[in-house]
Amino acid sequence: MATSLSKIDLNAWFAEFSGQFQGLNPKEPGQWPLAPKLASALVVMLAVIGVGYFFLLSDVEAGLDAERNREPRLRQDYQAKLAQAVNLPELRKQKSQVEEYVTQLEKQLPGKAEIDSLLSDISSAGVGRGLQFELFRPGQVVIKDYYAELPIAVKVSGRYHDIGAFAADVSNLSRIVTLHNLIVVAPAGARDANGPLTMEATARTYRYLDSAEVAEQRKAAAKAGGKKK
Template sequence: MASTSLNLKFDPNAWAAELADQFRGLNPNEPGQWPWLPKLAAFVGVTVLVLVLGWVFALSDEQAHLDAEVAKEPGLRQDYTAKLAQAVNLPELRKQKSQVEEYVTQLEKQLPGKAEMDALLSDINQAGVGRGLQFELFRPGQVLVKDYYAEQPISLRVSGRYHDIGAFAADVSNLSRIVTLHNLNVLAPTGKEAGSGTLSMEATARTYRYLDTLEVAEQKKLAAKTAGGAKK
């Protein structure tokens, strides 16, 4: 019995040529008449083009917005955690606020009013005289007005014994009102007074007073005017 063999040999060159023939002579006005391969290629190309254009003109803006919102997430989480901690500790925070307000009130009581400044200057003078010191200079300077208080510098020069000068500095720090000493400079006597045991101290004392309601209002008005001028 004679055997028959089936020739299934695949020729890639012939197959490629057949596919290439499908793209030849295509009429762009009649795409419905194209072979299946050009139709498939055109479909894939149009789909890719639509996706790319959609990404460029629509999805890219949404992606940028999404990225911006995602970038806010760590900050929002941190803010949430901080506010949650404040909510949990609210009674303790209120207690601390009350304590701070009491402390501020106590400090305000140490600040003299405008009418009490003369008495405070007299107290500083009496603190030196009480220690047997000789005032060679006691000159109040220009008042410096801050937001809620005013600062009064006083140039001092006193002479006396070392321990009396130290006691005077301690007395000034213990006054009922706030007085601070700055730029202290202790000098030994020269000339005929050398060896007498008398020293001289130069310093700047600074006293502070609170502003009254009218002065505070004037400061706020001045600050608002300055801010408005800066914006222009």
């Protein structure tokens, strides 16, 4: 008996509920029954939530995904910097050693005023080995970023061992001098295997830039950087 009554009441409620959606006037929603009003409000709310998600939350979610993608790289950067921080005393020690080494190398570079003395040392090294200079001509100074390079065209004649000793003497000078494009030939028509030879080479010596030249280089670099922009 109770079951039959509940069934009748449920059917009646459903019929009454569905009846509220019949004959609605879309031009006068204010006169709708309660059920259609609640249903319409729910649809509008869901629509607003959907539009808000696509136009607002979607950008936030995209930003969140981008930050998540950055996380592995940031983690690697953190680990690298952590390793550097742990090894900071050793890195400072290595930096000090490099600076000391650079200072030693700079001492091997003559200044502008010492170039003439160095040229004299190169010439004396050849004369001391009994070589005859057929050519000893300094070229145009080439300015680099941190130093200047002076090429010297050299042509000497002498015995093979004396030429070799001269090259060794040049490499052992207190200042840095390098030999490039070496050509050693016997004079044309020479029949004596132990006779004199001729060596042509380009000796290059290097000097550090003075303060005025350094300032000029920085000015040129800044000007070049401004043109690139």
